Amino acid sequence: xxxxxxxxxxxxxxxASDRRLALFENIHPLPEGVSxxxxxxxxxxxxxxDTADWSVGKQFIENVEYVLNGKPLDVLVxxxxxxxxxxxxxxxxxRYPDVTVITTAKGKxxxxxxxxxxxxxxxxxxxxxxxxxxxxxxxxxxxxVHWPEVMVSFDSTNGVLFSADAFGSFKALDGKLFDDxxxxxxxxxxxxxxxxxxxxxxxxxxxxxxxxxxxxxxxxMICPLxxxxxxxxxxxxxxxxxxxxxxxxxxxxxxxxxxSMYGDTENAADILAVKLAEAGVKxxxxxxxxxxxxxxxxxxxxxxxxxxxxxVTYNLGIFPTMHDLLSDMKALNVSNRTAAIIENGTWAxxxxxLMQAELESMKDIALLDEKxxxxxxxxxxxEAALCALADAIAASIxx
Ligand code: FEO
Numbered sequence: 001x002x003x004x005x006x007x008x009x010x011x012x013x014x015x016a017s018d019r020r021l022a023l024f025e026n027i028h029p030l031p032e033g034v035s036x037x038x039x040x041x042x043x044x045x046x047x048x049x050d051t052a053d054w055s056v057g058k059q060f061i062e063n064v065e066y067v068l069n070g071k072p073l074d075v076l077v078x079x080x081x082x083x084x085x086x087x088x089x090x091x092x093x094x095r096y097p098d099v100t101v102i103t104t105a106k107g108k109x110x111x112x113x114x115x116x117x118x119x120x121x122x123x124x125x126x127x128x129x130x131x132x133x134x135x136x137x138x139x140x141x142x143x144x145v146h147w148p149e150v151m152v153s154f155d156s157t158n159g160v161l162f163s164a165d166a167f168g169s170f171k172a173l174d175g176k177l178f179d180d181x182x183x184x185x186x187x188x189x190x191x192x193x194x195x196x197x198x199x200x201x202x203x204x205x206x207x208x209x210x211x212x213x214x215x216x217x218x219x220x221m222i223c224p225l226x227x228x229x230x231x232x233x234x235x236x237x238x239x240x241x242x243x244x245x246x247x248x249x250x251x252x253x254x255x256x257x258x259x260s261m262y263g264d265t266e267n268a269a270d271i272l273a274v275k276l277a278e279a280g281v282k283x284x285x286x287x288x289x290x291x292x293x294x295x296x297x298x299x300x301x302x303x304x305x306x307x308x309x310x311x312v313t314y315n316l317g318i319f320p321t322m323h324d325l326l327s328d329m330k331a332l333n334v335s336n337r338t339a340a341i342i343e344n345g346t347w348a349x350x351x352x353x354l355m356q357a358e359l360e361s362m363k364d365i366a367l368l369d370e371k372x373x374x375x376x377x378x379x380x381x382x383e384a385a386l387c388a389l390a391d392a393i394a395a396s397i398x399x
Contacts, residue, residue, distance in 0.1 A: 002066035005177045010042045014063035016056035017172035028198055028295045033172030037225050040067040044133025045074040049162050054087040078103040079164040080150050081110040090116050106149035140213055144206035159220030169227030170195045180232035194299035196244050201332035207245035247336040252397045253283025253304035257297050259311040259319035264377040265344045269310045275390030290321045294328050306338045309355050313345030318354050326358045335363035344374040368392050
């Protein structure tokens, strides 16, 4: 059975939610699911904006056919070719062989790479427009948000921006579709940040460029490919994206990420957290990087101003789960943060020097001098060093 929602008088959401998928891109956990959004515009021409993941393909096709109500599909706009959206492109081409596919030159090339033969391609460049009757779309190139072929489509008739991956989020929709149907700051922002940081976090410059291009447009509604449609809190979500894209912390606070084998490095992390609380620092998050998926730690690094990495030495190196976190931090361009290091080991303590080298290879990471070096466990001198580190962090937060 179809399951669609009306977005405007002649625009329909034809997507679906997936709560079964364990890992987005086969790497990021999805405890609350994800939605794949697509839209049908019923103008003089019928227009489908993007397709959907194969996992929701049956529901998506049923939705499209219901809205078309026997009419042929005239136009398919493909803003993004990644298979979480374009996996059903081939199905649409089979069912509507005369459809004209509007996409970028790279979009067409990627479609062919994935095995889709587009007979009627209408290749558009940045700034090109197409009229479908009452509605006119202008296409805006958005390379690397999140792939190089990406464009966004702006309906200048009613101010609807089809934003591809931009302004998206993890999380199934659970019947809701618009930002004003939920308590976004309570129920959605953490999954939106985790999506942003881990999916497009690396491409802050490109997101900033898209935000600049979009600034002069009279945007009334943002329709992304994942998550809720924005119609009430557009300023709120643009502000969040400006901060994330420029690597500006949302709040002063400290993420303590530790890698511990037998609990002694964990003990140091917990002591530091207590001393930070006693020093008046309100936002402190402590993560065991062997337990918590890295995507959550990275998301909080995008949120807060400071982080502390605490790692035991392992095979004369950084503990593997901490090494993985550092690798993701570098790949996702975590920058413009104040950081500190706690190292531990029973002999040949190396993790601190190695973590420092990793952090020095990242952009705009201000490393505090108060490095804490432990031999096996925290003793009085270690506690004093953790106290000094907490004071230094508190001072830099209050500066
Ligand atoms: Fe949601 Fe880059 O695909």
